[in-house]
Amino acid sequence: MAVTVETRYGKIRGSSDGGVHVFRGIPFARPPVATRRFRPPEPPEPWPGLRDCRSFAPVAPQQFSPLSALYPAPIEEQSEDCLYLNVWTPSTDGTPRPVLVWIHGGRFSEGGAALPDTNGRRLARRGDVVVVSIQYRLGALGFLHLGDLRGADPRGASNLGLLDQIAALEWVREEIDAFGGNPSNVTIFGGSAGGTSVASLLAMPRARDLFQKAIIQSSHYTALDRQAATRVAQCLLEELEIEERDSVKLRDIPLDSLVRAQRRTEERLEAGFADLVFQPVVDGELLPKAPLEAVREGAVAPIPLLVGSNLDEMTILDAVDPTLRNLDEAGLIERMERSLPAQHPSGTSFARRALEVYRCSRERRALSGPAELWCALESDRRFHYTTSRMAELHAALEPRTYMYQFRWTPPATHSRLGAFHGLEVPFVFGTLEEHSLHGVVPKSHEATALARRVQDAWIAFSRTGDPSHPGLGSWPAYAAPRRATMILDESPRTEDAPLEDARLFWQEVEEALATRGSS
Numbered sequence: 001m002a003v004t005v006e007t008r009y010g011k012i013r014g015s016s017d018g019g020v021h022v023f024r025g026i027p028f029a030r031p032p033v034a035t036r037r038f039r040p041p042e043p044p045e046p047w048p049g050l051r052d053c054r055s056f057a058p059v060a061p062q063q064f065s066p067l068s069a070l071y072p073a074p075i076e077e078q079s080e081d082c083l084y085l086n087v088w089t090p091s092t093d094g095t096p097r098p099v100l101v102w103i104h105g106g107r108f109s110e111g112g113a114a115l116p117d118t119n120g121r122r123l124a125r126r127g128d129v130v131v132v133s134i135q136y137r138l139g140a141l142g143f144l145h146l147g148d149l150r151g152a153d154p155r156g157a158s159n160l161g162l163l164d165q166i167a168a169l170e171w172v173r174e175e176i177d178a179f180g181g182n183p184s185n186v187t188i189f190g191g192s193a194g195g196t197s198v199a200s201l202l203a204m205p206r207a208r209d210l211f212q213k214a215i216i217q218s219s220h221y222t223a224l225d226r227q228a229a230t231r232v233a234q235c236l237l238e239e240l241e242i243e244e245r246d247s248v249k250l251r252d253i254p255l256d257s258l259v260r261a262q263r264r265t266e267e268r269l270e271a272g273f274a275d276l277v278f279q280p281v282v283d284g285e286l287l288p289k290a291p292l293e294a295v296r297e298g299a300v301a302p303i304p305l306l307v308g309s310n311l312d313e314m315t316i317l318d319a320v321d322p323t324l325r326n327l328d329e330a331g332l333i334e335r336m337e338r339s340l341p342a343q344h345p346s347g348t349s350f351a352r353r354a355l356e357v358y359r360c361s362r363e364r365r366a367l368s369g370p371a372e373l374w375c376a377l378e379s380d381r382r383f384h385y386t387t388s389r390m391a392e393l394h395a396a397l398e399p400r401t402y403m404y405q406f407r408w409t410p411p412a413t414h415s416r417l418g419a420f421h422g423l424e425v426p427f428v429f430g431t432l433e434e435h436s437l438h439g440v441v442p443k444s445h446e447a448t449a450l451a452r453r454v455q456d457a458w459i460a461f462s463r464t465g466d467p468s469h470p471g472l473g474s475w476p477a478y479a480a481p482r483r484a485t486m487i488l489d490e491s492p493r494t495e496d497a498p499l500e501d502a503r504l505f506w507q508e509v510e511e512a513l514a515t516r517g518s519s
Contacts, residue, residue, distance in 0.1 A: 001015065001016045002014070002015060002054075003015065003016060003021045003092065004050065005023065005092055005178050005179060006178060007026075007175050007178060008046075008174060008175065009027075009043075009044050009045070009046045009047060010046050010047040010048065010049070010050075010051055011049070011050045011051065012026060012050070012051045012052075012053040013050050013051065013052050013053060013054065014053050014054060014087075015054045017088075017121055018121045018122075018125065019090070019121075019125050020088050020089060020090050020121050020124045020125050021088070021089050021090075021091070021092060021179075022086065022087070022088050022089075022120075022121065023053045023086065023087045023179070024053055024054060024055055024056045024057070024086045024114070025053050025055055025056055025057035025084045025086070026053050026084060026085050026086070026087065026171075027044040027057075027083065027084055028041075028044060028083055028084065028085050028134070028167055028168045028170075028171035029041035029042060029043065029044055029083040029164065029167045029168075030042045030043070030044055030045060030083075031080065031081035031083070032080060032081075032082075032083060032137060032141075032160075032164075033080045033081055034251070035251065037080065037141070037250070037251045038141070038144070038146065038157075038160065038250060038251060039157065039160075040157045040160065040163050041083060041160075041163055041164050041167040043167075056084075056086065056113070056114035057079075057081075057082065057084035057114075057135070058077040058078050058079035058081065058082055059077070059078055059079075059082060059111070059112030059113075059114065059135065060078065060079075060080075060082040060112065060135060060136070060137055060138040060139075060141065060142070061078045061079070061080060061082075061138070061139070061141065061255055061258075061259050062078060062106075062109055062110045062111075062138055062139065062259070063109075063259055063260075063262070063263050064110060080141065080255060082112075082135050082136075082137065083135060083136070083137075083164055083167070083168075084113075084135055085113065085132055085133060085134040085135065085168050085171065086113055086114070086120070086132065086133045087130065087131070087132050087176075087179050088119075088120035088121050088123075088124040088130070088131045088132075089124060089130045089131075089179045089180045089181065090124055090125060090128050090129075090130075090180065091180050092178065092179055092180050093180060094177075094180065095180055096177070096180075096181070096182035096184075096185070097128060097129050097130050097180050097181055097182055098127075098129045098130070098181075098182060098185045098186075098187065098459075098462040098463050099129065099130045099131075099132060099172060099176055099181040099182060099183070099185060099186045099187065099462075100120075100123070100129055100130070100131050100132070100186075100187045100188075100189060100458070100462050101132045101133075101134060101168070101169065101172060101186060101187070101188045101189070101211070102118055102120070102131065102132065102133040102134070102189055102190060102194070103134060103136075103165060103188065103189070103190030103194035103197045103198060104118065104133065104134075104135070104190065104191075104193075104194050105190065105191045105192030105193040105194040105195065105218075105422070106138070106192065106193055107192070107193055107276055108138060108139065108142065108143055108161065108193045108196075108276055108278050108279050108280075109138050109139040109262070109266075109276075109278055110138065111138070111193075112135055113133035113134055113135045114133075115436065116431060116434045116435055116436060117425050117426050117429065117431050117434075117435040117436055117437075118133055118425065118429050118431070119429060119431055119434065120132075120133060120429065122429060122430035122431065122455075123428070123429050123430055123455055123458070123459070126430065126452075126455055126456075126459065127455065127456075127458075127459030127462070129459060129462060129463075130176060130179055130180055130181035132168075132172060132176070132181075134164075134165060134168040135164075136161040136162075136164035136165050136168070136197075137160050137161045137164055138161065138278075139259070139262045139278050140236055140258060140259075140261075140262045140265075140278060141160070141258070142160050142161030142164065142278070143159065143160070143161050143278040143279055143280065143281065144160075144232070144233055144236065144250075144278070145158045145159075145224070145226065145229035145230060145232065145233055145281045145283065146158070146233055146247055146250075147226075147283065148226055148229075148230045148233075149230065149233055149234070149237075149244050149247050150244045150245050151244060151245035151246065151247060151248070157286075158229070158281045158283040158285075158286065158287075159200075159280055159281055159283060159286050159287055161197075161280075162197065162200055162201070162204065162280055162286065162287065163286070165197055165201065166201070166204070166206060166207055166210065169186070169188070169201075169207065169210040169211060170210065172186060172210075173186070173210060184212065185212055185213075185462070185463075186210070186211040186212055186213075187211065187212070187213040187214065187215060187461065187462040188201060188211045188213075188214050188215070189214070189215035189216075189217065189428075189458070190215075190216070190217065190219075191217035191218050191219075191422060191424070191425055192217070192218050192219070192421065192422060193276075193279070194217075195216040195217045195218055195219030196219045196220065196221060196222065196279070196280065196291070197280075198214050198215070198216045198219070199216055199219050199221050199291035199390065200223065200280045200287055200291055201214075202214055202291065202294070202295070202300040202301055202303075202305075203287060203288070203289060203290070203291045203294035203295070203299065203300050204286060204287055204288075205288070206286060207301075208301055211303075212303055212304075213303055213304045213305070213306075213461060213462060213465055214301075214303060214304075214305050214306070215305075215306045215307075215458065215461065216305070216306070216307045216308075216387075216390065217307075217308060217309075217424060217425075217428070218308070218309050218310055218313060218383055218387075218421060218422070218424070219307075219383075219386070219387070219390075220275065220382040220383055220386050221290070221291045221292045221386045221389075221390060222275045222276070222279060222280075222290070223279060223280040223281060223282050223287060223290040223291065224279060224280070224281045224282070225281075225282050226281065226282065226283060226284070229281040229283075231269070232265065232269060232277055232278065233247070235265045235268055235269055236261055236262065236265045237250075239261040239264045239265055239268075240253060240257065240258070240261045262278070265277060266278070275382075291390070292386065292389055292390060292393070295390060295393040295394050295397070296393050298396075298397055300394070300397070302397040302398040303398060303465075304398060304400040304401070304402075304461065304465030304466075305390075305391070305394050305398065305400070305401045305402070306401075306402045306403075306404070306457075306458075306461050306467055307387050307390055307391050307394075307401075307402070307403055307404075308387060308403055308404035308405060308406060308424075308485075308486075308488075309379075309383040309384050309387045309405060309406070310383075310405070310406040310407075310419040310420060310421060310422075310423055310424055311379070311405060311406065311407045311418060311419040312375065312376075312379060312409075312417065312418030312419045312420050313378075313379040313382065313383045313384075313420065313421045314375045314376075314378040314379040314382065314383075314420075314421065315372075315375045315379075315416070315417045315418050315420045315421075316417070316420050316421050317374075317375055317378065324371045324374065324375075325371065327369075327370040327371045327374060328370055329370055331370065332355070332370040332373060332374055333351050333352070333355065335374060336350070336351035336354050336355070336374075336377065337349065337351040339381075340354060340509060341509060341512045341513060343512075344508070344512075345508070345512075350508075350509060350512070353505065353508075354377060354505065355373075357501055357502060357505045358373045358376055358377060358502070359373075360501060361376075361499070361501055361502065376502075380499065380502045380503075380505075380506055381506060381509075383421075384405075384499060384502065384503070385502070385503055385506035385507075385510075387403070388403070388483070388503055391403045391478045392478070392479070392480055392483075395477065395478055395479045395480075399477055399479070400465045400466065400477060401477055401478050401479070402461070402466075402467055402475055402477060402478055402486070403478040403483075403484070403485045403486070404457075404485060404486040404487075404488050405485050405486070405487055405488065405495075405498055405499075406419050406423065406424040406427075406488045406489075407419050407487055407488065407489040408423070408427070408447070408450055408488065408489050408490065410423075410440050410441050411442070411444075417440070422437075423437070423441065424454070424488070426441065426451070427447070427450060427451040427454045427455075427488075428454055428455065428458055429455075430451050430452070430455050432447055432448060432451055446490050449490075450488065450489070450490060450492070452471065453469075453471040453472055453488075453492055454488060456469045456471050456472070457469060457472055457475070457486075467486075472486065472492050475494070476494060481497075482496050482497070483496060483497040483498075483500075484496055485497075485498050
């Protein structure tokens with residue numbers, strides 16, 4: 001059954017799907033093509049008549065990484081004309097419902113808003129809420145920093161992908177009431193790069209007042225400084241054989257050539273970058289400070305916050321790094337020595353201290369060998385410790401700060417992966433029957449029961465700023481020294497200070513790095 005809605009830009013037609021109305025491929029900005037490539041988003045052009053919004057729009061241009069094989073999804077059409085969003089709503093009757101806006105992940109270089117994992121139908125229907133999923137420019141098109149190059153176009157901008165997200169949120173503020181949503185009760189949520197986007201939006205003055213609550217799933221809260229981001233831009237120009245003073249020529253490079261040069265740039269620089277090559281940039285204007293630094297200084301929006309990570313985030317490394325399978329203890333120590341400060345205050349090396357800490361937690365975390373120890377160390381470094389820092393720092397600004405750890409493990413045939421990166425997404429959306437990982441995470445009574453509890457927590461948080469509900473019971477706020485954390489497993493429960501030994505170790509690492517940086 002077709003359904004129509006009047007927006008400021010014109011009428012649109014959607015369809016009904018499983019008890020909700022869905023509108024796909026709604027433009028929230030003009031196509032960022034031709035002279036608008038590498039420019040901030042502009043409001044969409046009004047259209048005459050009735051616009052058909054029953055099909056998803058193309059995703060942003062992208063090349064798939066080895067990690068893509070773990071998350072097979074039917075991404076078919078790509079285009080620079082990608083600034084569209086989707087809306088699922090129980091009704092357009094004018095009732096002001098909470099709004100949840102999903103920002104997809106994918107290393108800031110992959111993904112889209114049309115994946116079956118993030119179909120908003122079940123979440124909207126279960127919670128009587130409006131669900132929105134948005135797209136944004138990826139890779140070089142979305143996160144190339146050109147402002148510090150010689151001969152840079154003064155009309156260009158950094159963080160175009162983040163500006164796209166802001167434009168989508170501005171559309172939500174202006175239009176969502178026509179879809180049955182309350183523009184004064186908007187929760188942004190995202191996973192992986194989408195979680196980092198949420199953390200960045202919290203730190204961006206321009207994003208203030210566009211949302212009232214935030215959920216961060218499996219983020220590691222990073223951003224490049226201007227010097228590193230300029231190095232990335234220079235490398236891309238070298239790959240395209242463009243002089244720095246002629247960077248404006250990037251607007252005219254064929255898309256395929258640009259995307260291939262982006263991949264070569266990533267391959268050249270990844271070894272020297274601790275994190276992603278293309279990601280948000282601390283430009284001093286749109287993003288004045290990196291997310292953790294901003295919250296540490298009290299420069300983020302003091303709003304209710306729900307944060308968390310998955311116990312075994314980095315076990316996916318085993319699937320894309322064949323050297324891990326033959327890793328022995330000597331190789332493990334060598335890796336740790338490269339990634340950790342040299343000297344621990346006790347006199348031993350940080351690598352040896354790490355080995356002691358993770359051996360002690362081996363039984364509790366089912367770590368059976370060097371590869372598992374390395375994945376656990378990386379899970380803590382990239383996700384668990386930074387998540388706990390975000391929660392602790394934000395709790396000083398806003399007591400309604402809550403933390404979770406997702407520990408549900410797939411059946412025995414896939415148990416070596418544990419609760420890996422991205423596993424929580426189909427539980428949040430209730431898409432266990434249709435998500436791209438159904439071969440690894442088949443639907444079961446236990447999984448379905450947990451999915452309902454997780455959905456109800458996200459829904460309760462969007463309504464009240466508190467994720468407590470009868471299916472989980474009381475969810476205490478997070479604060480030191482208790483550090484109460486909701487464990488999302490077949491039997492959800494609250495644990496105080498989980499993985500505390502690892503958290504204390506990474507606190508020592510952070511303090512050592514800070515001391516070295518100030519000396």
